[in-house]
Amino acid sequence: MLNPALRDPAALPRLALTLLAVLLLWPGLALSELNLAVLFDERNATNMGRFLADFWPLAHDREFLRLLGRATLETLAIATAGMALALLIAIPGALLASRALSLSAVHRSGRPAWWARALRWPVRGLLIVLRSVPEIVWALLFVRAVGLGPTAGVLAIAITYSGMLGKVYAEIFESVDPRPSRALLIAGSPRLAAFAYGILPNAAAEMLSYTVYRWECAIRASVVMGFVGAGGLGQQIDLSMRMFAGGQVASMLLTFLLLVLLADQLSRLLRARLL
Amino acid sequence: MSISLSGVGLTHANGQVALSEIDLQVKLGERVAIIGPSGAGKTSLLRLLASNLQPSSGQIQLLGQQPWQLGARQRQQLRARIGLIHQAPPLPPRQRVVTAVLAGKLGQWSLGKSLLNLLHPLDMPGARAALSRLDLADKLFERCDQLSGGQLQRVGIARVLYQAPELILADEPVSAMDPVLAGHTLSVLNEEVSRRGMTLLASLHAVELALAHFPRIIGVREGRIVFDLPPEAIGASALDALYANELLPAVPASATPAPVSVQIPRC
Amino acid sequence: MKPAADKRLGNYALLLALLAAVVASFRFLGIDPGALVGGDSLSQMGRYAGSFFNPDFSAPHLRAIGHGALETLAMSAIGTLLAALLGLLLALPAAGRFGWLALSGSRLLLNALRAIPELVWAALVVLAAGLGPNAGTLALALHTTGVLGRLFAETLENTPNEPAEAIRLSGGGHVAAFCYGTLPTVWPQLIAYSLYRWENNIRMASVLGFVGAGGLGQMLYVSLSLFQEAQAATVILAMLTLVLGVDAFSGWARQRWVSA
Numbered sequence: 001m002l003n004p005a006l007r008d009p010a011a012l013p014r015l016a017l018t019l020l021a022v023l024l025l026w027p028g029l030a031l032s033e034l035n036l037a038v039l040f041d042e043r044n045a046t047n048m049g050r051f052l053a054d055f056w057p058l059a060h061d062r063e064f065l066r067l068l069g070r071a072t073l074e075t076l077a078i079a080t081a082g083m084a085l086a087l088l089i090a091i092p093g094a095l096l097a098s099r100a101l102s103l104s105a106v107h108r109s110g111r112p113a114w115w116a117r118a119l120r121w122p123v124r125g126l127l128i129v130l131r132s133v134p135e136i137v138w139a140l141l142f143v144r145a146v147g148l149g150p151t152a153g154v155l156a157i158a159i160t161y162s163g164m165l166g167k168v169y170a171e172i173f174e175s176v177d178p179r180p181s182r183a184l185l186i187a188g189s190p191r192l193a194a195f196a197y198g199i200l201p202n203a204a205a206e207m208l209s210y211t212v213y214r215w216e217c218a219i220r221a222s223v224v225m226g227f228v229g230a231g232g233l234g235q236q237i238d239l240s241m242r243m244f245a246g247g248q249v250a251s252m253l254l255t256f257l258l259l260v261l262l263a264d265q266l267s268r269l270l271r272a273r274l275l
Numbered sequence: 276m277s278i279s280l281s282g283v284g285l286t287h288a289n290g291q292v293a294l295s296e297i298d299l300q301v302k303l304g305e306r307v308a309i310i311g312p313s314g315a316g317k318t319s320l321l322r323l324l325a326s327n328l329q330p331s332s333g334q335i336q337l338l339g340q341q342p343w344q345l346g347a348r349q350r351q352q353l354r355a356r357i358g359l360i361h362q363a364p365p366l367p368p369r370q371r372v373v374t375a376v377l378a379g380k381l382g383q384w385s386l387g388k389s390l391l392n393l394l395h396p397l398d399m400p401g402a403r404a405a406l407s408r409l410d411l412a413d414k415l416f417e418r419c420d421q422l423s424g425g426q427l428q429r430v431g432i433a434r435v436l437y438q439a440p441e442l443i444l445a446d447e448p449v450s451a452m453d454p455v456l457a458g459h460t461l462s463v464l465n466e467e468v469s470r471r472g473m474t475l476l477a478s479l480h481a482v483e484l485a486l487a488h489f490p491r492i493i494g495v496r497e498g499r500i501v502f503d504l505p506p507e508a509i510g511a512s513a514l515d516a517l518y519a520n521e522l523l524p525a526v527p528a529s530a531t532p533a534p535v536s537v538q539i540p541r542c
Numbered sequence: 543m544k545p546a547a548d549k550r551l552g553n554y555a556l557l558l559a560l561l562a563a564v565v566a567s568f569r570f571l572g573i574d575p576g577a578l579v580g581g582d583s584l585s586q587m588g589r590y591a592g593s594f595f596n597p598d599f600s601a602p603h604l605r606a607i608g609h610g611a612l613e614t615l616a617m618s619a620i621g622t623l624l625a626a627l628l629g630l631l632l633a634l635p636a637a638g639r640f641g642w643l644a645l646s647g648s649r650l651l652l653n654a655l656r657a658i659p660e661l662v663w664a665a666l667v668v669l670a671a672g673l674g675p676n677a678g679t680l681a682l683a684l685h686t687t688g689v690l691g692r693l694f695a696e697t698l699e700n701t702p703n704e705p706a707e708a709i710r711l712s713g714g715g716h717v718a719a720f721c722y723g724t725l726p727t728v729w730p731q732l733i734a735y736s737l738y739r740w741e742n743n744i745r746m747a748s749v750l751g752f753v754g755a756g757g758l759g760q761m762l763y764v765s766l767s768l769f770q771e772a773q774a775a776t777v778i779l780a781m782l783t784l785v786l787g788v789d790a791f792s793g794w795a796r797q798r799w800v801s802a
Contacts, residue, residue, distance in 0.1 A: 006399040006400060006403060006415075008373075008395060008396055008399065008416065009416050010371075010416070011395055014394060014395070018394075024619075027612075027616070028616045028619055028620050029616075029620060030616075031612055031613050031615075031616035031617075031675065032613070032616040032617045032619075032620040032621070032675050032676065032678075032679040033674055033675050033676040033679070033756075034620055034624075034676060034679050034680075035671075035676050036680070038670065038671035038672070038676065038680075039667075039670065039671065039680065041671075044670045044671050045670075047669065047670055048666070048669065048670040051666075051669055051670075073570060074570070074571065076567070077566070077567035077568075077570045077571050078567075078571065080563055080564055080567040081564065081567040081568050081571060081573065084564040084567070084568075128786070129782065132745075132782055132785040132786055132789070133778065133781065133782060133785075134745040134746070134748055134749050134781070134785075136661075136749045136752065137748070137749065137762065137778065137781065140752075140762070140763070140766055141590075141766075144590065144766060145586065145587045145590040145591075146586070146587065150571045150573070151571070151573055154571065154573060220659060223659070224659055224661045227661060227752070227753070228752060231571075241665070253658075253662070257657055257658075260657060270556075273552075273556070325711055326711075327711055351710075351713050351714075351715070352713065353713075354710075354711055354712060354713040355712060355713025356713075357712075358712060359708070359711055359712070361704075361708060363704075365704040365705040365707070365708035365723070366705060367705050367722075367723065367724075367726035367727045368726075368727065369726045369727060369729070369730070370722075370726040374722070378709060378714075378722045379712065381709055381712065381713070381714035381715075381718045381719075381722060382709075382712050382713020382714050383713070384718075386715060386717055386718065389714075389715075389717075389718040389721070389722070390717075390718075390721065393721060393722070438712060440712075
């Protein structure tokens with residue numbers, strides 16, 4: 001048997017990919033000014049060390065603890081209220097955007113007509129825009145609009161999370177078995193009824209699971225938004241940092257970690273219970 | 276002496292006795308088949324010989340060295356001279372055949388060369404030669420998950436051939452192939468082993484294949500060696516006794532000569 | 543039938559408790575939903591929103607935004623890449639490859655890294671290393687290492703060990719056994735997780751600028767503080783474009799290379 005020259009068919013694509021990676025890596029490193037050495041630099045280390053040394057002793061006077069308790073409750077309240085408002089927008093949004101309730105799809109085995117898809121596009125687009133702008137940017141804007149405090153945080157979460165919840169709900173509706181709802185639509189039932197009886201029973205568990213998971217994320221987001229003045233634990237941490245009150249910052253960070261842990265446990269409990 | 280076992284016993288962690296009082300001597304260049312009922316300990320024996328398992332009792336010598344008296348590094352060097360053909364080929368599904376075959380020499384290559392080989396195969400002619408002995412040369416650049424069971428087993432054999440060890444241990448190397456292909460593959464394996472002066476121990480569950488291709492047959496039952504004979508000396512009664520109590524009533528007849536003309540396998 | 547009825551009663555009670563929690567939250571914060579959307583407040587917000595509808599598209603500002611966008615993109619990409627490498631390194635002990643002590647230690651480290659949000663990391667790194675995109679990249683890398691390390695460890699735990707062991711048995715070293723035996727199988731998952739995290743990090747990178755870590759975030763913070771809404775509007779548009787672009791690329795890449 002003749003022995004033709006062997007060429008690895010994957011050689012050219014791999015070479016091209018490697019070249020591309022190198023071409024992108026170089027400016028990437030330059031723009032990001034990556035310099036790991038700063039973490040190990042002696043002067044910076046003493047700076048960090050002094051900052052961290054301030055963390056001990058943890059602040060634990062009664063006045064401060066009361067403030068801490070209130071701030072924690074505020075963070076929880078911001079997350080819960082924000083999620084509630086987000087649901088008000090997300091559920092109608094998901095119903096409008098989802099192809100699962102499309103009447104034209106019923107006779108086309110699941111794919112809506114072109115005009116049905118076009119009509120849904122604005123709603124989908126809106127949901128995408130709402131979730132693509134980071135929530136902290138919304139928080140910053142709302143702080144400027146309605147002033148410092150938790151209201152800005154609630155509104156920011158409401159807007160961003162309505163986009164996230166709406167998109168995921170729409171996808172959940174489309175992923176469950178379409179036959180019950182389609183049968184109802186063919187029989188002439190109104191869309192909302194077809195949803196309630198055909199889709200909701202199968203989708204409810206997944207929806208709840210995702211909502212609880214998002215609530216947990218909302219708590220962390222509330223703390224982060226506090227840094228720009230949206231109330232709660234984050235705002236307090238920001239204030240204490242400006243005053244260089246290391247002990248207070250440490251106590252609050254600890255509380256934050258505990259809060260996240262508790263929320264994680266609660267979320268797991270709820271999801272196990274509901275599924 | 277290629278292999279020397281004396282008084283070797285193996286007990287699994289759960290207390291089950293896999294092998295007991297194994298005495299085995301295999302000379303350089305010998306070709307031995309191991310037969311026996313399922314659960315007799317054939318795989319345990321081969322893994323013991325591959326230095327994968329440590330014997331609970333007795334002495335073991337491989338290629339003139341005692342593997343469990345060596346340091347870890349030296350044991351790895353010893354292992355590079357022994358090739359184990361697994362019954363279920365341990366090949367990652369997404370890996371390409373060429374890389375899977377070239378992996379046979381990882382015990383002999385430096386780290387740098389091994390990593391470079393991942394990016395671009397360094398010895399394509401060598402891999403192709405190994406595969407062409409098993410009629411798989413055209414699958415050089417396919418992914419392993421695109422091959423059938425029999426093809427995968429042949430890739431596993433090609434990998435060990437590429438490794439070019441001094442001792443080959445084959446654990447049911449043709450179990451996923453049809454009888455014609457299995458016979459052909461065993462012929463090829465035996466040819467390669469004879470040509471390169473390697474030692475071969477193969478466990479087989481198809482007794483006809485063992486009797487047809489190997490000049491020395493070892494029967495294993497319940498962890499002990501029952502007989503160690505050339506194929507002519509094995510009668511139907513010996514085989515009956517070996518496989519007694521199996522679910523099947525029938526027992527294969529004594530040795531029939533392998534077919535002289537073999538079609539090129541299609542699989 | 544009794545257990546099902548009990549469960550339904552429990553679910554109703556839970557639902558009621560959730561509703562009560564929502565109402566309590568609003569009252570605790572002193573937010574009156576009516577006042578929120580009623581008369582004066584809405585028009586005030588409307589006026590503020592209106593000031594954004596005339597974005598500044600002048601050439602020098604667009605150039606600055608272009609540079610900021612590239613900086614943000616670089617921060618998120620390099621940070622994610624670094625995190626993937628470090629995460630893989632830490633995932634090996636975390637998956638139990640080096641014994642129990644290494645497992646506990648690495649898991650503790652990974653949990654600590656991911657528990658602290660990126661913004662807090664950024665604030666700390668700025669304090670230690672000064673302002674600029676380096677702080678943002680490092681902050682993203684540190685947090686994402688925790689996240690990816692844990693995901694990678696779980697993937698490694700679910701991967702069969704036989705191919706790597708077979709290579710060890712033929713004399714190969716540990717690194718070669720991992721690269722030839724385990725990596726081919728886990729490779730697609732690792733890339734999928736990394737791309738997914740990049741989608742998150744491009745959003746975070748925009749934001750880290752608020753604490754001085756460079757990029758579009760810093761531009762936004764500055765322009766909002768100076769009440770230059772027109773300029774801020776362009777920055778927000780740029781952020782949006784970046785996020786949508788990265789999301790689209792990540793989705794395409796995951797579909798093309800990973801789902802097989």
